[in-house]
Amino acid sequence: MNEGSKIRVRFAPSPTGHLHIGGARTALFNYLFARHYNGTFVLRIEDTDTTRSTEEYIEAIVEGMKWLKLDWDEGPYRQTDRFDIYRNYVERLLMEGKAYRCYCAPEELEQRRQDALAQGKPPKYDGRCRNLAEPVPDKPFAVRFKMPQEGATIVNDLIKGPIEFDNNVLEDLIILRSDGAPTYNFVVVVDDIDMKITHIIRGDDHINNTPKQIHIYRAFGWEPPQFAHLPMILGADKTRLSKRHGATSVMAYKDMGYLPDALVNYLVRLGWSYGDQEIFTREELIQYFTMDNVGKSASVFNPEKLLWLNSQYIMKEDAKGLAEAAVPFLIKEGVIQEGQQLDIQWLSRAVNTLKERSRTLVELAASLKYYILEYVEIDSKAKDKFLKPENLKHLSELHGILSGLPDFTAAELERVFHAFADERGIKLGAVAQPVRVAVTGGAASPGLFEVLEIVGKEKVLKRLSKVISEG
RNA sequence: GGUCCCAUCGUCUAGCGGUCAGGACGUGGCCCUCUCAAGGCCGAAACACGGGUUCGAUUCCCGUUGGGACUACCA
Numbered sequence: 001m002n003e004g005s006k007i008r009v010r011f012a013p014s015p016t017g018h019l020h021i022g023g024a025r026t027a028l029f030n031y032l033f034a035r036h037y038n039g040t041f042v043l044r045i046e047d048t049d050t051t052r053s054t055e056e057y058i059e060a061i062v063e064g065m066k067w068l069k070l071d072w073d074e075g076p077y078r079q080t081d082r083f084d085i086y087r088n089y090v091e092r093l094l095m096e097g098k099a100y101r102c103y104c105a106p107e108e109l110e111q112r113r114q115d116a117l118a119q120g121k122p123p124k125y126d127g128r129c130r131n132l133a134e135p136v137p138d139k140p141f142a143v144r145f146k147m148p149q150e151g152a153t154i155v156n157d158l159i160k161g162p163i164e165f166d167n168n169v170l171e172d173l174i175i176l177r178s179d180g181a182p183t184y185n186f187v188v189v190v191d192d193i194d195m196k197i198t199h200i201i202r203g204d205d206h207i208n209n210t211p212k213q214i215h216i217y218r219a220f221g222w223e224p225p226q227f228a229h230l231p232m233i234l235g236a237d238k239t240r241l242s243k244r245h246g247a248t249s250v251m252a253y254k255d256m257g258y259l260p261d262a263l264v265n266y267l268v269r270l271g272w273s274y275g276d277q278e279i280f281t282r283e284e285l286i287q288y289f290t291m292d293n294v295g296k297s298a299s300v301f302n303p304e305k306l307l308w309l310n311s312q313y314i315m316k317e318d319a320k321g322l323a324e325a326a327v328p329f330l331i332k333e334g335v336i337q338e339g340q341q342l343d344i345q346w347l348s349r350a351v352n353t354l355k356e357r358s359r360t361l362v363e364l365a366a367s368l369k370y371y372i373l374e375y376v377e378i379d380s381k382a383k384d385k386f387l388k389p390e391n392l393k394h395l396s397e398l399h400g401i402l403s404g405l406p407d408f409t410a411a412e413l414e415r416v417f418h419a420f421a422d423e424r425g426i427k428l429g430a431v432a433q434p435v436r437v438a439v440t441g442g443a444a445s446p447g448l449f450e451v452l453e454i455v456g457k458e459k460v461l462k463r464l465s466k467v468i469s470e471g
Numbered sequence: 472g473g474u475c476c477c478a479u480c481g482u483c484u485a486g487c488g489g490u491c492a493g494g495a496c497g498u499g500g501c502c503c504u505c506u507c508a509a510g511g512c513c514g515a516a517a518c519a520c521g522g523g524u525u526c527g528a529u530u531c532c533c534g535u536u537g538g539g540a541c542u543a544c545c546a
Binding site: 012013014016046047048049051052053102104106109110113116117119120121122123124142143144160163164165166169170171173174176177178179181183184185188203204205206207208209211229231232234236238239240266269270271272273275276277278295296297298299300301302304305306307308309311315354355356357358386414417421427428429430431432433435436437440442443444445446447448449 | 472473474475476477478481482483484485493494495496497504505506507508509510538539540541542543544545546
């Protein structure tokens with residue numbers, strides 16, 4: 001695509017909230033597009049709304065991008081650093097008669113809007129200040145852009161195809177507020193030109209802004225970039241994803257024990273596909289990603305599938321990496337202390353048994369408890385079912401056998417348990433389950449003999465004794 | 472209200488005129504098995520509706536319906 005001219009894209013969030021799922025997906029598609037074509041990925045903070053933008057949210061967005069490993073090449077640029085540039089361009093339009101001062105008070109405007117809406121009429125600005133002969137001295141004003149009122153504008157969208165708008169539905173929009181701050185539809189055009197953006201990849205909630213922006217490009221004599229409008233991500237009720245639908249902040253998923261690569265993999269499949277393939281490495285994504293495979297229709301965010309993908313990524317991850325990733329969750333759970341030295345080699349062995357049974361790092365850490373702690377809390381249901389008097393009798397006998405066992409390995413333990421069951425004419429499960437409950441606190445765990453070996457003889461015997469004595 | 476976008480299993484999607492409409496999540500059953508997983512096998516489950524175009528429409532066109540977004544001195 002565009003051989004010779006280097007592709008430049010940007011992700012331009014406004015810092016009025018955390019990096020959310022939808023924003024992350026937009027950032028991801030920009031990132032993949034840039035990497036695929038060896039282009040440049042710019043991060044630009046759209047903070048022209050100074051009342052709603054905060055420093056904390058800028059950091060939060062950057063944090064989210066970094067966690068997902070969506071590294072950018074330039075920026076973050078901040079629009080508040082560029083107000084002088086925008087004012088110059090506003091001045092130019094004013095001089096050329098392509099924009100005008102509007103003295104209507106915001107309250108009046110709002111009133112007229114409400115009235116129009118109440119009467120079922122389009123709430124469009126009536127252009128009453130458009131032809132004012134002379135500037136009104138000492139009166140606050142905003143600057144409006146003179147929108148052409150005839151003809152039509154066609155947006156050739158890379159995803160949606162050609163979209164036609166009648167120009168007369170467009171209003172003279174405000175490009176400079178009365179407080180001197182420029183507005184979104186204006187700065188976005190100036191910046192995209194200034195930063196030589198070649199492709200604007202953004203959510204399709206911006207489609208209706210596009211013709212307005214195209215007219216601003218034209219007023220300056222600039223050639224608009226290419227547009228690609230991504231379909232929205234919706235909640236289960238098919239409305240725009242919001243807090244009502246549960247966690248929407250990307251970092252909330254980190255806290256819930258999701259792996260960044262799993263979230264990226266989930267997000268990329270919302271609106272993009274590559275045949276039947278579900279799981280992709282980062283390299284594959286970069287190699288395969290093009291706009292050709294981006295769908296047009298909105299998609300519903302499905303936490304179940306994300307959970308499944310996360311479990312797949314946990315299974316594939318190497319045990320040592322997972323063990324390290326689990327540490328913060330162990331601390332949060334109070335299983336270990338901050339700064340406590342852990343034998344990561346030993347922990348990895350434990351993690352290995354849990355990899356295919358943990359869908360999140362939170363679940364992993366929860367299971368890790370019975371490897372790490374001295375004693376475990378016994379689940380009452382499991383106790384009622386598997387720690388009956390006749391079971392305890394077996395446990396006592398077993399305790400004796402195990403304490404004399406020199407070789408506390410999975411293979412040896414398995415041999416011992418089988419012999420134990422055979423001698424008494426009982427099923428292996430009849431003895432394995434009570435031991436499992438006594439040692440792990442629950443009725444489900446990885447293979448018992450592995451667990452016993454890793455927990456270690458000392459702790460196993462202590463836990464058995466406790467159960468036996470407490471009856 | 473106006474403008475625009477969208478429409479294949481419950482969900483994510485493949486399909487780019489002729490397919491038994493494929494895969495994945497979830498779901499039901501079976502196998503494996505010391506439990507739970509993982510894994511394997513099997514099953515239920517979709518082309519919104521109505522007109523065209525065509526020898527033939529899930530696929531192309533139009534309409535209807537349904538959903539969504541936008542409609543600020545927010546972005």
